[in-house]
Amino acid sequence: MQYDLVEKLKKEIAGFRDEPGLESVGTVVEAGDGITKISGLSKAQAQELLVIETPDGDVFAVAFNLEEHFIGAVLLGEATAVRVGARVRGTGAVLSIPVGKEMIGRAVSPLGVAVDGKGSLFKDIDDAETVPLERKAPSVVARESVNVPLHTGIKAIDAMIPIGRGQRELIIGDRQTGKTAIALDAILNQKNELNRPVCIYVAIGQKSAKIARIIRVLEEADALKYTIVVSAPASAPAALQYLAPFAGCAIGEYFMDQGKDVLVVYDDLSKHADSYRELSLLLRRPPGREAYPGDIFFLHSRLLERAARLSREFGGGSLTALPIIETKLGDISAYVPTNVISITDGQIYLESDLFTKGLRPAVNVGLSVSRVGSAAQTKAIKKVAGRLRLELAQFRELEAFVQFASDLDDATKAKIHRGQILTEVLKQSDLQPLAFEREAVILFAALGGYIDEIPRPRIKEFEAGLFGYIESMHGDVFTKIASSRMIDDATEAELIGAIKSFIEIFAQ
Amino acid sequence: MKYTPRIYAKALTESLASVSEGKETDIIKRFLASVHKRGDTRSLPDIIDAVSEIERRRVGGRLVEVAFARRHKKSVLDVFRALFTKHDEVVFRTEPELVAGVRITIDGEREFDQTASRRIKKLFR
Known part of the structure; x- marks a missing residue:
């Protein structure tokens, strides 16, 4: 064994080449709070990866502030090891991470290192492709309009706020309103999709326990096999939290460039903005509104602009972004929320009041919108859910009169009743996404007025029963809708018959 | 201020x-x-x-820092000093962690490192 080692060492020494030459170097003149000030390295480029030599080994840093005499750099490793006077070398390369299909099913750090305890990601790191974290967004020429749906499995969203592949849809709401649950459902629902996208969940500043729970949920639902978790928990340095969404996006782009569809969840960009604010203040960049640096808008716009649907000439892949923003007391007019609202192609707005009333997902239909998704909505859903938003809006207006029900005319009473039924139908527990053909069936039944007579507390029971009945007695209905993605006249007739006969059974 | x-x-x-x-x-x-x-x-x-x-x-000079692993005689240092112009400020240091060889740094920016410590580090990188 020892002989082998000596032989290996001899081989390495024999093949070792060290060409003498001049190298660019610098010296640490200040270090602390995860950042460092470096003199020298006057030729360093922005975002260049630097190596700081310490007695405990090399520590990596990224050049952030390029000033006349100094460089402000953000430390990516053990900050306590860095001392004043330490030698710094430039690498000439911008910050990059190794990527590959081996990452699927794994949890990685923003630097592309496995953090799930399942061993290293790549058998040979040289086999992995290296991609820069920061990359220019695809040009106008490379893009195509969003026209393929990305089903979330959530009735309210797929029916009224449809998301297309390549879209950027913001999930916004106060704490504990179900933002992560929606993103998680969207990932779980991809399990049965024919053209299943690669899913990437980027956890930024989340509790480690929450990240562990999410990984467990994905594992139990057999969804981890097509998901990558990029983890920068609350305990990670601000630099890693800042880099996490860019790492997630870079991994996503690797798959998009291969013509695959990708879904990336950024959970959440509020904490990302906070980590960037922390770094900027420590680097003495001038603070602006809410102490965020001046380029906070550009930070998020350059990240979210990388979501795209590429044209066929460029491989036809797509990268769908679901950024999450946490509001404080429902204030969507704060700085970061308004920025991200204006960057994205729509938002799903979740409300605490709706959540506490038991309406889950707590989507405020009035404030939620999808600007490009309707073009990508499946015909089957479009056909049945066309009137849903209008009927719900009418119901919301009349809702205040519910307590005076006895004094209302029959038409108003009917609208209120229909609204209550629809509200009940749209309720959905988390981690239970529905296939789109099932969504189409239940919405068809509700909007067609077939279930108006069903008592509201029994709607969920009816829904489950109806799916079971159709599956066993009219199995081809689901298959036809799933394959053709529409409800043709023949299917519609069969569906109506199935619903009516099940209502009779259910009433007994 | x-x-x-x-x-x-x-x-x-x-x-x-x-x-x-x-x-x-x-x-x-x-x-x-x-x-x-x-x-x-x-x-x-x-x-x-x-x-x-x-x-x-x-005056067009540079700060030249020459680091050795151990102390050298004046004659050796003079050989190095002669490599630079009279406007250059040449500073000699002894850094045992270099193990062997010499490292020359110019203006704290450019470095010519031919020390054993660097070679060992490079070999194991």
Whole structure:
């Protein structure tokens, strides 16, 4: 064994080449709070990866502030090891991470290192492709309009706020309103999709326990096999939290460039903005509104602009972004929320009041919108859910009169009743996404007025029963809708018959 | 407002350049009094470094730091000193962690490192 080692060492020494030459170097003149000030390295480029030599080994840093005499750099490793006077070398390369299909099913750090305890990601790191974290967004020429749906499995969203592949849809709401649950459902629902996208969940500043729970949920639902978790928990340095969404996006782009569809969840960009604010203040960049640096808008716009649907000439892949923003007391007019609202192609707005009333997902239909998704909505859903938003809006207006029900005319009473039924139908527990053909069936039944007579507390029971009945007695209905993605006249007739006969059974 | 050592150094060198001969000592005394008054006495070593740098650049010289793993005879050091011009400031250091060889750094920016420690590190990287 020892002989082998000596032989290996001899081989390495024999093949070792060290060409003498001049190298660019610098010296640490200040270090602390995860950042460092470096003199020298006057030729360093922005975002260049630097190596700081310490007695405990090399520590990596990224050049952030390029000033006349100094460089402000953000430390990516053990900050306590860095001392004043330490030698710094430039690498000439911008910050990059190794990527590959081996990452699927794994949890990685923003630097592309496995953090799930399942061993290293790549058998040979040289086999992995290296991609820069920061990359220019695809040009106008490379893009195509969003026209393929990305089903979330959530009735309210797929029916009224449809998301297309390549879209950027913001999930916004106060704490504990179900933002992560929606993103998680969207990932779980991809399990049965024919053209299943690669899913990437980027956890930024989340509790480690929450990240562990999410990984467990994905594992139990057999969804981890097509998901990558990029983890920068609350305990990670601000630099890693800042880099996490860019790492997630870079991994996503690797798959998009291969013509695959990708879904990336950024959970959440509020904490990302906070980590960037922390770094900027420590680097003495001038603070602006809410102490965020001046380029906070550009930070998020350059990240979210990388979501795209590429044209066929460029491989036809797509990268769908679901950024999450946490509001404080429902204030969507704060700085970061308004920025991200204006960057994205729509938002799903979740409300605490709706959540506490038991309406889950707590989507405020009035404030939620999808600007490009309707073009990508499946015909089957479009056909049945066309009137849903209008009927719900009418119901919301009349809702205040519910307590005076006895004094209302029959038409108003009917609208209120229909609204209550629809509200009940749209309720959905988390981690239970529905296939789109099932969504189409239940919405068809509700909007067609077939279930108006069903008592509201029994709607969920009816829904489950109806799916079971159709599956066993009219199995081809689901298959036809799933394959053709529409409800043709023949299917519609069969569906109506199935619903009516099940209502009779259910009433007994 | 606090002035950086570089600003102090620039002010001093510009003042010295514009003053008539024989008045330099007065200027330096007044400069030191001003630094003391502003409570920046602690920055004096940095100010001196910055003045040296400005002066070196003015005459086209460089700061050359030559580091060895162990102490060498004067004759060896003279050989190295002879490699540079009279305007260059050559500083010799002894750094045992280099193990063997020599490392030459110019203006804290460019480095010629032929030490054993670097080679070992590179071999195992």
